[in-house]
Amino acid sequence: MTALLALAAAAIAAPVSATEAPPASVAVPTAAAAPAPSFRDRLPQDEVIYFVLPDRFDNGDPSNDRGGLKGDRLVTGFDPTAKGFYHGGDLKGLIRRLDYIQHLGATAIWVAPIFKNKPVQGPKGQELAGYHGYWITDFTQVDPHFGTNADFKALVDAAHARGMKVYMDIVVNHTADVIQYRDCPGDCAYRSIADYPFSRRGGVGGTPINPGFQGDGVQTPENFARLTDMNFAYQPFVPKGEEHVKVPDWLNDIRYYHNRGNSNWKGESVVYGDFVGLDDIATENPRVVQGFIQVFGTWIDNFGVDGFRIDTAKHVNSEFWQTFVPAMKARAKARGIPNFHMFAEVMVDGTDTATLARYNHTDRYDTLDFAFTWAVVEALGGERGPEALGRLFANDVLYQGGADAAQQMPTFLGNHDIARFATNLRKRMPSISNEELLARVKLGHAMLLTMRGVPTIYAGDEQGFVGDGGDQDAREDQFGSKVASYNDNVLIGTTATTAQASFDETRPIYREVAELAQLRKATPALTRGRTVVRAAGDKPGLFAVSRFDPETGREVVLAFNTSTAPVSAQVVVETRSTDFIARHGVCAAKASAPGSLSVTIPPLDYVICTAQ
Numbered sequence: 001m002t003a004l005l006a007l008a009a010a011a012i013a014a015p016v017s018a019t020e021a022p023p024a025s026v027a028v029p030t031a032a033a034a035p036a037p038s039f040r041d042r043l044p045q046d047e048v049i050y051f052v053l054p055d056r057f058d059n060g061d062p063s064n065d066r067g068g069l070k071g072d073r074l075v076t077g078f079d080p081t082a083k084g085f086y087h088g089g090d091l092k093g094l095i096r097r098l099d100y101i102q103h104l105g106a107t108a109i110w111v112a113p114i115f116k117n118k119p120v121q122g123p124k125g126q127e128l129a130g131y132h133g134y135w136i137t138d139f140t141q142v143d144p145h146f147g148t149n150a151d152f153k154a155l156v157d158a159a160h161a162r163g164m165k166v167y168m169d170i171v172v173n174h175t176a177d178v179i180q181y182r183d184c185p186g187d188c189a190y191r192s193i194a195d196y197p198f199s200r201r202g203g204v205g206g207t208p209i210n211p212g213f214q215g216d217g218v219q220t221p222e223n224f225a226r227l228t229d230m231n232f233a234y235q236p237f238v239p240k241g242e243e244h245v246k247v248p249d250w251l252n253d254i255r256y257y258h259n260r261g262n263s264n265w266k267g268e269s270v271v272y273g274d275f276v277g278l279d280d281i282a283t284e285n286p287r288v289v290q291g292f293i294q295v296f297g298t299w300i301d302n303f304g305v306d307g308f309r310i311d312t313a314k315h316v317n318s319e320f321w322q323t324f325v326p327a328m329k330a331r332a333k334a335r336g337i338p339n340f341h342m343f344a345e346v347m348v349d350g351t352d353t354a355t356l357a358r359y360n361h362t363d364r365y366d367t368l369d370f371a372f373t374w375a376v377v378e379a380l381g382g383e384r385g386p387e388a389l390g391r392l393f394a395n396d397v398l399y400q401g402g403a404d405a406a407q408q409m410p411t412f413l414g415n416h417d418i419a420r421f422a423t424n425l426r427k428r429m430p431s432i433s434n435e436e437l438l439a440r441v442k443l444g445h446a447m448l449l450t451m452r453g454v455p456t457i458y459a460g461d462e463q464g465f466v467g468d469g470g471d472q473d474a475r476e477d478q479f480g481s482k483v484a485s486y487n488d489n490v491l492i493g494t495t496a497t498t499a500q501a502s503f504d505e506t507r508p509i510y511r512e513v514a515e516l517a518q519l520r521k522a523t524p525a526l527t528r529g530r531t532v533v534r535a536a537g538d539k540p541g542l543f544a545v546s547r548f549d550p551e552t553g554r555e556v557v558l559a560f561n562t563s564t565a566p567v568s569a570q571v572v573v574e575t576r577s578t579d580f581i582a583r584h585g586v587c588a589a590k591a592s593a594p595g596s597l598s599v600t601i602p603p604l605d606y607v608i609c610t611a612q
Contacts, residue, residue: 039163042107044307044341044366045407046527047165048449048517049456050106052094053416054114054146055131057459058479058503060092067119067145077119077129077145080482083472085129086119089479091147095155098162100503104462104510105517108165110309112416114152116143118176118245123186132416132475133169134311135176135278138247139295156303165306167341168299172292172320173312174278178242179254181234181261187277188261190269191233196260201231216284219319224255224285233260250291251281258282263315271317283320293324297331300340307341309368314346314359321363343368343410343454347417351375351388357398360405369409369453371395376413376447377421379543379562380440381428386543386562390536393452393545403452403530411453413444413461419470420461422492436564438464438492439604442512443560446584446606449516450558451545452531462510463502464491478502519583519608525549525556534572540564544571544599555611556583561601568600577611584608 059065065088066076079085091114101109116138117130133143142149156166181188198213200206209229216224230236236259238252246252258280263273274280282288299305308328313321325342332340343366346359351374356367371392379386396406413421422441426432432440441461448455460478466489467474476486480501487499493508504510520526525547534544540563547556555577561567575594580587585607588598601607 047108048106049108049110050101051110052459053112055089056475056477057089058093058097059088060096083483086131086145091151091155105514110167113169114142116141121177137176137245140247167307168305169309171311173315174275174280177277179236179279183235190261190264190273196233198232221286230254256282256288283316293327300331310344313344318362325364353395361400366408369411372411376444377424385537385539387536387538390533393531407452409453410456412456415458419474420467422466434492443604449520462513464493542567542569557609559599560606564603570596573597579612580609
């Protein structure tokens with residue numbers, strides 16, 4: 001596979017310096033260096049996605065670290081020593097690292113929200129900054145901490161010139177926390193529709209209000225025109241000085257919010273409740289639906305982005321998505337983007353494919369495959385076997401479109417919310433050595449990059465990052481950190497720490513991913529082929545699947561050893577698959593008998609055998 005990596009490196013253009021931030025005027029390579037525009041024709045499952053939070057990736061322009069604001073960190077949001085504040089990463093930093101990302105084998109970049117955020121929010125003494133991008137106030141402008149709209153256009157154009165796609169991370173469930181409640185200055189508990197109906201002020205015994213309003217199930221402009229008094233649950237108001245902080249301006253109207261207090265993550269509050277105080281948007285209202293179609297359609301029109309990752313999708317009513325998703329795909333098609341990919345966060349615990357598939361059916365988007373994540377964590381967590389992976393693929397029939405549709409679900413090992421893959425493995429095996437952890441993490445990436453779905457690498461995983469947990473603890477700086485709780489982490493595959501810039505293309509996980517990504521792109525069975533599970537036991541050991549070239553039917557056997565002892569076994573193959581060559585590891589040259597292939601796999605390793 002070293003030869004594959006060398007071949008890949010020779011084939012990759014490098015128009016942007018890996019060490020210097022380019023001026024905006026040269027951010028887009030010349031037409032002569034650009035490949036043919038065939039990247040638009042690739043299907044979602046053909047991609048390898050690299051997911052990055054701009055603030056934590058690279059700082060290409062220190063002049064925007066404070067977002068144009070003056071004052072201390074509670075004004076600017078900037079404190080590179082605190083994990084909950086802006087650290088200085090930006091879009092110019094991302095542009096200058098496109099070589100690094102492309103050498104890894106990524107073909108698409110998923111960028112965390114780049115919209116203008118409320119710089120700082122939270123109770124006194126508990127303030128945090130919007131470095132992550134999910135506390136939006138202006139849906140039309142890039143956050144000044146990250147750069148400008150022109151910088152984002154330069155990023156998209158530079159990626160496209162390399163044949164790479166760019167996916168925007170969008171939010172429609174909520175905005176930043178601006179709206180307050182006069183009758184609840186603190187943590188406001190959720191107040192249900194039954195106990196606090198739209199038709200009474202302050203509860204069922206209150207004064208009648210909103211005459212003629214038929215509830216938000218009747219989603220017409222005429223019905224919502226009758227919803228004028230928003231004091232049914234709490235008494236919401238916009239604080240002085242923030243009356244027009246949100247853009248577009250219609251978002252400043254409290255009629256377009258649920259105003260029922262904080263979600264308790266159960267029942268109707270999943271959709272109607274504020275997400276930890278964030279202003280929960282009433283996406284049932286037709287004005288909101290059309291407003292967001294215009295907002296995000298404009299980003300497609302003006303920037304030519306290739307898809308949307310949708311945040312907190314299950315907290316939005318299905319009717320919204322049933323209108324919004326087709327509208328965005330139509331908008332993209334009109335822009336010359338036929339394979340616009342929309343994939344959504346529907347967070348589940350464990351291998352709960354049923355919940356993912358339910359939202360996939362009702363809401364018309366693909367879902368981030370959290371079930372895959374937890375199945376791999378279970379398979380490589382040291383105690384259980386890989387049978388959860390077998391169940392996972394058997395349940396692909398539940399998706400809209402069945403197993404073929406499951407190929408478009410982005411798969412991942414960890415992320416910025418649930419913790420990194422290495423972190424979750426170490427949590428399950430506290431005494432594990434760094435050497436064994438590295439082997440397990442490499443094996444997990446082999447599964448990620450060879451099995452069905454769209455493999456998604458979380459920035460920093462390829463450098464051996466091992467965080468202390470999820471959320472802020474999983475958002476380490478890649479450009480050299482000043483956060484003490486990041487810099488004391490023991491990374492895997494290197495003696496370096498996060499205090500130094502981590503863009504080393506020789507680290508073992510980076511090399512493993514790069515080699516596998518090139519193999520994946522060169523092997524149609526691994527991008528578009530159907531999957532047949534061959535072996536998946538309840539104890540650590542053999543997990544084997546066959547994948548098939550959709551045109552030729554040629555079989556590729558993937559066999560993984562999840563145990564710390566060697567495995568030798570017979571694996572079922574198609575009877576027509578008689579001769580094999582190795583793509584990784586050692587493969588028998590011929591089937592042992594028609595329909596059976598002998599495999600021998602070292603501990604925590606894998607083999608890839610292609611039938612000839």
